[in-house]
Structures are given as structure tokens and as C-alpha cells.
Amino acid sequence: MKRVHLICNAHLDPVWLWRWQEGCTEALSTFRTAEAFTEEFPDFVFNHNEAILYEWVKENEPELFVRIQQKVKEGKWHIMGGWYLQPDCNMPNGESIIRNISEGHRFFEKEFGVRPTTAINFDSFGHSVGLVQILNQAGYDTYVVCRPAKAQFPFREQDYLWKGLAGSEVLVHRSDENYNSVYGHVGKELEQFLEDTKDEPVSLYLWGVGDHGGGPSRVDLTDVTKLIKERAEELEIIHSNPEAYFKERKAAKTAYPVVEKSLNPVAEGCYTSQVRVKQKHRLLENEILVGEKMATQAELLYGTKYPKEEIHEAVRALLFSEFHDALPGSGTQQVEEDTLRLLDHGLELMSRVNCRSAIALTAGEAPIKEGSSCAFLYNPHPYPITGQFAFEVGLPKQNWDPCFYHPRASVNGEEVPTQSEMECSHFCIDWRKRVVVEATLKPCAMNRVDVWFDAIxxxxxxxxxxxxxxxVFDNGKMRIEINPRTGLVDSWKVGDTEYLKPxxxxxxxxxxxxxxxxxxxxEPGARRAFTLLTDHEGSEFSGLYEQIEPSVRVIEDGKVRTVVEALFGWHNSKLYQRYILPKNDTHMDVEIGVYWNENDTVLKWMIPSAMxxxxxxxQVMFGREALAQEGQEVVAQRWNAWTDGEKTFTAVNGGSYGSSIEDGVIGLTLLHSAGYSAADFDEKKTLHEVRHTVRMEQxxxxxxxRFEAGKADLLDNVDRTAxxxxxxxYVLALNASGAGEKKAPAILVDQANVLVSAWKKAENGEGYTLRLYESTGKDTTxxxxxxxxxxxCPVSLKGFEIKTLHYDEQTKQLAEADLLD
Known part of the structure; x- marks a missing residue:
């Protein structure tokens, strides 16, 4: 007899068209109603995930929380999924997803003694192929999603085998009926579902009013109870949970269709909407990862207490910002502002943590030298970094003389190429100095920069x-031509090989x-290129009212790098581009400042390659993936690369996720000035009011x-570069105390393709977690x-494999550990 597993849930967005406070109160109402129905309807089972919602119940209605704990023990309430919340599943890095799972697991194990084996992300806008390995290592073998919909698959089956990196795989159920049901309509909707799935030996049916919570209603439960009795002779319809459904499916040993790529694209506009949230989210991810490494080294080497509580609070701020209507930018303007505020909270916490750790890591450094200034650069990675590094220091004393003090610097006692650039302030005294050095920073160590000043x-x-x-900029390694009449790059050669078109x-x-x-x-007709501002327009845009200057100009030059600025405009918007050209490297950095005042318009940055x-x-979570190249919008994390097997062009970003490519023309998507939470639905239009309506990104x-051009082997190093x-x-201007002694580096890894993604205190507070992954797809020791x-300790990794190690400082042992260590 066919069995149908009814999975009653109440998909509840903590934020979306409402702020988190309303998400909290709706969680209280939904959980209260569902708990009462488990008493009123004896066979009913309620399913719910997301630890954040349970935390809100525990904090605000502890008596209800206790009743739910009892219902879980009785099997009438099922802890589903087990994550902290349902995040975006493309843009957070792999470490963020691990923290999401870990935060949820610790809560549910402590409060309910359970650990689900079926992951749940009903509403996420696509799923990175890198997620599969994370799921496996976190103890999941099955997964329920609703997106992408069946129209995007070459098969109709709802269950398929999803294969990921390093041999990982999970059995996925794609719920074609979606995760919501309409209030009072479940009986009719279930009848239609039973007809649509009549050929399936076993089926899973999601139901419950959702998005703003709600879940089961009395009328729907009454109709479902009646339907179960009416169809009892031909169907076994049971209130159930996802694990029970998958157990039955696996027992049948069915052959499943196979998918071996990311479950994308879905809602491609969300790769770019609300870019400030995306950039600040990336910044907090980076600050946490660097801060954990610094704090770990400070505790292990110098006994400075690891700030576990502060870092944990910053991590929770990061996780909430990754919710699938917050990070993708589909929430309201209020939600955007709330998310930015939360991210700023996390960044402020990490700024304090990181400063304390950095000061501790300067132990053994001599005090400042007479007549000089001093800064320290902490390299958080287990490999040396060679590049151009900028920082600010003050002169030993204010300069009131009619001259300019120009810096020269030594790094770790060795004099290096140095130049001065425009400082952040516009104060009228020659006092603050922006110093740029070309240097190699020692791994996992503080690098001392002593700066002296010569009067010119x-x-x-x-x-x-x-x-x-x-x-023409030619440093002997690369040759770049910038057209003064257009402000654009017309050529980029490394050796004799051309990589770009004009x-x-x-x-x-x-x-x-x-x-x-x-x-x-x-369509081509939908595109309008920005053009170079006239000299008069550019000078006005730059605030130069006493003279007219060209709109393409060199604004910095010295022993380390040349910076060329170009000014552009279109319609009501203007922008500047700064090409930062190092004197001894093959990469180019570009900074863009956009003053945007357009509605319903996208800004893309077009780079026609010679290939x-x-x-x-x-880049995807702990790996890489070949992406579509027929002009479709695609999503990636820290980098994209275009290669023909001999030549390679890479683009590393600081918080931009959307891009496209067609006929070798790369389009990096910068911003998308859509409406807030605006969509068409069943021919109902939004933004139809006759009034001014605020758009995003104004x-x-x-x-x-950062761009780099070169041979195919650039791909082997792009993850480390990114x-x-x-x-x-981490940069700190400091007069060191001279106390303490220098210690050996915290960690070194001898293979460039093996990266450290985390080095932190273990979650239980005992020992330390070190996580590695292979970044190129090549088996490595x-x-x-x-x-x-x-x-x-030698560590063997398959291509793209994640390995988590635990370090016990008492026994000095480094051994393999659970992903959620």
C-alpha cells in the first residue's frame, strides 16, 4: 500500500517583509498554536527547524518551551533540520555554513537531546555544490529543498542523488508542491497532490501556512484527519517527519537521477541586490577568520585569554545576516538597515578582539626608534605574502615647516621600496602619513615596519x-595601456601575450x-556605456573649483606603484575608477566609487578578454565549479577565472558575487537598483502607486x-591570492613596550594548494580546531x-577535501576530528 508522509511545518522567516521583532512574536504564536494542536489531535506531529526561533521561545515563554521539550520526547514534535537558521546557500563561505550547523546542533543537543540527519533549506535561492561535503561531514545524508523547481531539471522525479566535492553525496527531495499551503485549503491541495503522485510508492507532502509562520490550523487538521480515514483502504497517510520518509525511500533501494553541479540558478537578482549587506557580510566573515587566528596564537604563545564569548556573539551576528532574505537582499529597507546594524555590531566586537590580540602578539618587540614611526603588520596565514601594503602612521611630531616629509621604511629590519600617498584626512598640517611598502611578510607573525621621514x-x-x-605602464613583467580619451584599458600583456581587448x-x-x-x-539595446567626463565635468565632480584638470590622470606614483584615476558619467550617475599598478608584480587592483541615482537599472563592469x-x-564552498557562459547571471564567492587552458585571467573580489560571461566578455555585476521586496505574482504588480518609491543602492x-593575467597555472594559486x-x-600603529619575548610562528603548511580555513578555540572550549582544505582538486599530502x-603532522587530502584537526595543548597532539569540533 502506498504511504504518504505528511510533514506539517510552519516556514517562518525571522525577517523579510517584517523586522525581527515581528518574527520573534510570530514564532511565539505559531509554536503556541502547534503545541496545543498536538494535544487536540492525537496523531498529529509538528515539525520545525531553526534554533533561533526556539531560542526566542525559551527567552520569552519559558513555560511553552518546557512543554515543547516534553512533546519532543513523546514524538509529537519533531526537531527538523537542526541548523541555526535557513541561510542563503551560495554566498556564505564554507566556514559560515559550518558555524550555522554547529550553532544549531549545540542548541538542539543541549535542549532536546537530538541531532537530525536530514537537512532542511526549503526557501533558499539555490544551493552550492560545495554544500554536499559539508552536509556529509556534519552527519547529514539527506536534504529537503524546494528550489530550483522541477522545470530546471531534465527529470520529473522529486528525489535525486546530489554529488558534491571529494566524493560526497546526499539524497535530495525536491518538494514540487513547495513548503506552504493556503489556510483552509489543505484538504483540496492534498487531494491534488495524491493524484499527481499516484505512481510513487511513497511520497512526502509538506504542508502548513508559512513565510509569516502559522503552520497548522484547526480547519486544515480536521480536513486532513477526515481525508486520512476516507482513503484508509487504498492509502496509508501518516503524520510523519523527513527522516522517516527517507528511511523508507532508502529501504526500497531505488535508482535515483544524479545531479553533479550546484542547484542553481535561482532568483539571480539576489546575487547583487543590497550590495552593502553583501560587502559588510564578507568583511565580517574575514574579520572573524583573521581574529580567531590572532586570538588563538595570542593564547597559545603568550597566554592571552581567548575571547570566546565576544567572538561567539560576532559569529551569531554573522549567521543572522546570512538568512535567505537578508543576505540576498530580498527584504525591506528596514530589514536592510537592521542587517547592516547587526553586521556593524559584529564588526565592532571583532575590532576590539583583534586589537587586544595584536598588541599581545607584539611581545618582545623593541620600543619605537628615536625620530621614527612604527607599525606592525600581522600575516594571519601559514605562508609568506609578498605584495604592496598600505597603512597610516603619524609623524614623530607635527610638521609646521614649509616642506613635506617623505617616508622610507624597513620591514623586519630590511629596507624596502616605499612611497607616500594621500592620507585619509584632509587636515591642513603635514602630520598623518599614508605609507605604502613593497615587502614579503613572514607567515603567522607580526612584521615590524619602521618608518623614517626625509624633508622634501x-x-x-x-x-x-x-x-x-x-x-603605457610597463614594469618588465606586464604592460598595460590606458586610453586617456576613454579612461579604459586597451591592452594588458604579460610577456608577449595579450589578455584583453580594447x-x-x-x-x-x-x-x-x-x-x-x-x-x-x-539585449544589446538595453545597455548604455558610461563615458569619460569632460575635463570641466570631471573637475566639478572632484570638487576642483579653482582649476580644470583632466578626467584621466596619475594621482599617485612612486617606487611601489602607480595609481591612475578615470572619471565617468551616465544619466544621473557618476563614478571614479582607480587602476592601481604595482611596479613589481603581474596583478592590477581596481577601486571603484559609484554615485548612483538610477531606478530599476543594473551596473555591470564589462571586460572583453582576448580569449x-x-x-x-x-569559487564555491571549499572548491570551484565551471559556470555557465552564455550570458547568464552566475554566482561565485571570492573569485572568478576565465581560461582557455593556456592563458588565464582571474578576478578576485572584495564582496561582489554576481557575474556573467558571453563570447569571452566578462561582466562583473556591481549593483542592482531594484525596489525593496518588489515582485510580480499571479499578474499582480507591485510598485504601482503614484508616488516616489525608494529603490536600492541610491x-x-x-x-x-584584484585582477591578474598569466599562464594556466594561475588557477593553482587563485584561492591563496583570494x-x-x-x-x-592586520595593521597596528604601535610603540611596543619591549616586554616579553618573540615566539616561533603558530602554524606553517608546506603546500600552496592546502589552505587553512579556520584556526580557533574548539567549540567545547578544550583544545583548538584547525581546519584545512585542498583548493585545486588535486590529491595532496x-x-x-x-x-x-x-x-x-602529515595530512593527506583528496581533491577539494575538508579535513578538521584538533590540537591538544597538554599532550601536544594534532589529530583528525569531527567537522563540528
């Missing part, structure tokens, strides 16, 4: 390039949509990227050293 006649000025045919790095406005989740028009055929890759937005660019060295403890 005045602040440096730079050559005019507007009258040149092309501005007109690269062009900002383009594309006719968009007010739909927060939606896409924009891809018209190839493979477009993007005002100033900033973006940062890690060092995002988790950048790496030696992990803890020099301060005299420990060296």
Missing part, C-alpha cells in the same frame, strides 16, 4: 597623461527590473577587485607544522 620641498605631483596617445573595464548601465529577485534585459573560448570558473557605493586579499594583514610546539 613639497608634496609630489605627477605627469599629465591626457595629451598622450596612450598611457575598451576593457567599461561601466555599463543595463535596463533592469524593479524585482528584487529578478533579472535584467540582456573568446574557454572555461569560466568560480547614493555612494564602493567596490574593489584568501590573502580578503583576509588581509601536506605537512602541518606548529613550530611553537615542535609539532609536525
Amino acid at each position: 620641498e613639497k608634496r609630489p605631483t605627477f605627469e599629465r597623461i591626457s595629451r598622450k596617445e596612450n598611457f 575598451g576593457s573595464f567599461c561601466p555599463v548601465a543595463i535596463d533592469g527590473t524593479y524585482n528584487s529577485w529578478g533579472l535584467w534585459k540582456n 573568446e573560448q574557454g572555461t569560466y570558473y568560480g 547614493g555612494e557605493r564602493k567596490f574593489a577587485f 584568501q590573502a586579499y580578503n583576509e588581509e594583514p 601536506a605537512v602541518v607544522e606548529l613550530p611553537f610546539a615542535g609539532v609536525a
Whole structure:
């Protein structure tokens, strides 16, 4: 006899069209109602996930929480999923997803003594293929989703085998009936479901009023109870849970369709909407990862207490911001502001944690040298970083003389190329100094920078390039041409190989949509390129009222790098682009500042490469994936790369997730000025009121990227490049006390393709967690050293495999551990 597993739930967005306070009160109401129905209807079982909602119940109605604990013991209430909340499943890095699962597991194990084996993300807008390995290592073998819908699959079956990285796989149920039911309509909807799935030997049916909670109603439970009795001779319809459904499915040993890629695309507009949230989320991710490494080293080497509570609170702020209507930008303007405020809370916590740790890590450093200034750069990674590093210090004393003090610096006692650039302040005294050095930073260590100053006649000025045919930058490793008439890059050569076509790095406005989740028009006629401002327009935009300056100009130059600025405009918007060209490297950084005042319009950045055929890759959780390249909007994490097997062009970002490529033209999506929580639904239009309606992204937005061109082996190093660019060295201007002694580095890893994703206090407070992953898809054995403890441990990893190690400081043992250690 066919069995149908009824999974009653109440999908409840903590935030979306409402703020978290309303999400909290709705959780109280929904849980109160569902608990009462478990008494009124003897066979009824309620399912719910998301620890954050249970925490709100525990804090605000503890008596109800106790009753729910009892119902879980009785089997009338099922803890489903077991995560902290349902996040976006594309943009958070793998560490964030692990923390989400860990936070939920610890809560549910402590309060209910349960650990689910079926993961639940009903409403997330797609799912990264990197998630599969995380699920396996966290104890999950099954997964329930609603997106992508069946129209995006070449098969109709709702159950399929999803294969991920490093040999991982989970059995997925795609709920085609979605996760919600209409109040009072469950009986009719279930009848239709039974007809649609009559050929299935066993079925799973999600029901319950959702989005704003609600769950079961008395009328729906009454209708379902009646239907169960009426169909009893032909069907066994039972109130159930996801684990019971999958147990029955697996026992049948059915052959399933196989999917071996990310479950994307879904709601592609959400890869870009509310970009401030995305950028600040990335920043907090980076600050937590760097801060944990610093705090771990400070405790292990110098006895500074690990600030577990502060870091934990910052992590929880990060996790809430990753909710699938917060990070994707589909919430209201109030939700956007609340999320930014929460992220700022986490960043403030980490700023205090990181400062304390950094000061502790300067133990053994001599006090400042007479007549100099001093800064310390902490490299959080177990490998040296060579590059250009900028920081600010003050002069030893204010300069009131008619001259300009120019810096020269040494790093770890060795003099290095140095230049001065425009400082952050515009104060009238020559006092603050922005110093840029070219140096190699020692791994997992404080790197000391001593700065001296030489008096020169005045602040440096730079050559005019507007009258040149092309501005050519050639450092012997790469040659870049910038067109003074367009402000765009016309050529980028490494050696004799050309990587770009003329007109690269062009900002383009594309006719968009007010739909927060939606896409924009891809037709050529829907695109208008920004153009270079006239000299008069550019000078006015720059606030230069006493002279007219060219809109393409060198604004910084010295021994370390050259910076070229270009000013553009279109319609009601303007922007600046700064090409940052190092004197001894093959990469280029670009900073963009946009002053945006457009409705329903997308800003993309077009880069026509010299390679018209190839493979477009993007970073996913603990790995990489080949992405679509017919102009579709795709999502990736810290980097994208375009390669034809011989040549490679990489783009590392500081918090931009959406992009596309077509015929070798890369389009990096910067912003999307849609309406807030605006969508079409069943021909009902939003934004139809005759009034001014605020769109997203109005005002100033900033973006940062690092580009590199070279041979195919650039792909072997792009993950390390992206890690060092995002988790950048921590900078502290400090006159060290001279107390204490220097210690050996905390950790070293000898293989460039094996990265440390986390180095932190273990979740139970005993020992430390060290997490590694292989980043290129190649089986590797790496030696992990803890020099301060005299420990060296070989670790074998399959391609893209995650390995979690536990370090016991008492026994000085480093051993494999559970992912959620």
C-alpha cells in the first residue's frame, strides 16, 4: 500500500517583509498554536527547524518551551533540520555554513537531546555544490529543498542523488508542491497532490501556512484527519517527519537521477541586490577568520585569554545576516538597515578582539626608534605574502615647516621600496602619513615596519597623461595601456601575450527590473556605456573649483606603484575608477566609487578578454565549479577565472558575487537598483502607486577587485591570492613596550594548494580546531607544522577535501576530528 508522509511545518522567516521583532512574536504564536494542536489531535506531529526561533521561545515563554521539550520526547514534535537558521546557500563561505550547523546542533543537543540527519533549506535561492561535503561531514545524508523547481531539471522525479566535492553525496527531495499551503485549503491541495503522485510508492507532502509562520490550523487538521480515514483502504497517510520518509525511500533501494553541479540558478537578482549587506557580510566573515587566528596564537604563545564569548556573539551576528532574505537582499529597507546594524555590531566586537590580540602578539618587540614611526603588520596565514601594503602612521611630531616629509621604511629590519600617498584626512598640517611598502611578510607573525621621514620641498605631483596617445605602464613583467580619451584599458600583456581587448573595464548601465529577485534585459539595446567626463565635468565632480584638470590622470606614483584615476558619467550617475599598478608584480587592483541615482537599472563592469573560448570558473564552498557562459547571471564567492587552458585571467573580489560571461566578455555585476521586496505574482504588480518609491543602492557605493593575467597555472594559486586579499594583514600603529619575548610562528603548511580555513578555540572550549582544505582538486599530502610546539603532522587530502584537526595543548597532539569540533 502506498504511504504518504505528511510533514506539517510552519516556514517562518525571522525577517523579510517584517523586522525581527515581528518574527520573534510570530514564532511565539505559531509554536503556541502547534503545541496545543498536538494535544487536540492525537496523531498529529509538528515539525520545525531553526534554533533561533526556539531560542526566542525559551527567552520569552519559558513555560511553552518546557512543554515543547516534553512533546519532543513523546514524538509529537519533531526537531527538523537542526541548523541555526535557513541561510542563503551560495554566498556564505564554507566556514559560515559550518558555524550555522554547529550553532544549531549545540542548541538542539543541549535542549532536546537530538541531532537530525536530514537537512532542511526549503526557501533558499539555490544551493552550492560545495554544500554536499559539508552536509556529509556534519552527519547529514539527506536534504529537503524546494528550489530550483522541477522545470530546471531534465527529470520529473522529486528525489535525486546530489554529488558534491571529494566524493560526497546526499539524497535530495525536491518538494514540487513547495513548503506552504493556503489556510483552509489543505484538504483540496492534498487531494491534488495524491493524484499527481499516484505512481510513487511513497511520497512526502509538506504542508502548513508559512513565510509569516502559522503552520497548522484547526480547519486544515480536521480536513486532513477526515481525508486520512476516507482513503484508509487504498492509502496509508501518516503524520510523519523527513527522516522517516527517507528511511523508507532508502529501504526500497531505488535508482535515483544524479545531479553533479550546484542547484542553481535561482532568483539571480539576489546575487547583487543590497550590495552593502553583501560587502559588510564578507568583511565580517574575514574579520572573524583573521581574529580567531590572532586570538588563538595570542593564547597559545603568550597566554592571552581567548575571547570566546565576544567572538561567539560576532559569529551569531554573522549567521543572522546570512538568512535567505537578508543576505540576498530580498527584504525591506528596514530589514536592510537592521542587517547592516547587526553586521556593524559584529564588526565592532571583532575590532576590539583583534586589537587586544595584536598588541599581545607584539611581545618582545623593541620600543619605537628615536625620530621614527612604527607599525606592525600581522600575516594571519601559514605562508609568506609578498605584495604592496598600505597603512597610516603619524609623524614623530607635527610638521609646521614649509616642506613635506617623505617616508622610507624597513620591514623586519630590511629596507624596502616605499612611497607616500594621500592620507585619509584632509587636515591642513603635514602630520598623518599614508605609507605604502613593497615587502614579503613572514607567515603567522607580526612584521615590524619602521618608518623614517626625509624633508622634501613639497608634496609630489605627477605627469599629465591626457595629451598622450596612450598611457603605457610597463614594469618588465606586464604592460598595460590606458586610453586617456576613454579612461579604459586597451591592452594588458604579460610577456608577449595579450589578455584583453580594447575598451576593457567599461561601466555599463543595463535596463533592469524593479524585482528584487529578478533579472535584467540582456539585449544589446538595453545597455548604455558610461563615458569619460569632460575635463570641466570631471573637475566639478572632484570638487576642483579653482582649476580644470583632466578626467584621466596619475594621482599617485612612486617606487611601489602607480595609481591612475578615470572619471565617468551616465544619466544621473557618476563614478571614479582607480587602476592601481604595482611596479613589481603581474596583478592590477581596481577601486571603484559609484554615485548612483538610477531606478530599476543594473551596473555591470564589462571586460572583453582576448580569449573568446574557454572555461569560466568560480569559487564555491571549499572548491570551484565551471559556470555557465552564455550570458547568464552566475554566482561565485571570492573569485572568478576565465581560461582557455593556456592563458588565464582571474578576478578576485572584495564582496561582489554576481557575474556573467558571453563570447569571452566578462561582466562583473556591481549593483542592482531594484525596489525593496518588489515582485510580480499571479499578474499582480507591485510598485504601482503614484508616488516616489525608494529603490536600492541610491547614493555612494564602493567596490574593489584584484585582477591578474598569466599562464594556466594561475588557477593553482587563485584561492591563496583570494584568501590573502580578503583576509588581509592586520595593521597596528604601535610603540611596543619591549616586554616579553618573540615566539616561533603558530602554524606553517608546506603546500600552496592546502589552505587553512579556520584556526580557533574548539567549540567545547578544550583544545583548538584547525581546519584545512585542498583548493585545486588535486590529491595532496601536506605537512602541518606548529613550530611553537615542535609539532609536525602529515595530512593527506583528496581533491577539494575538508579535513578538521584538533590540537591538544597538554599532550601536544594534532589529530583528525569531527567537522563540528
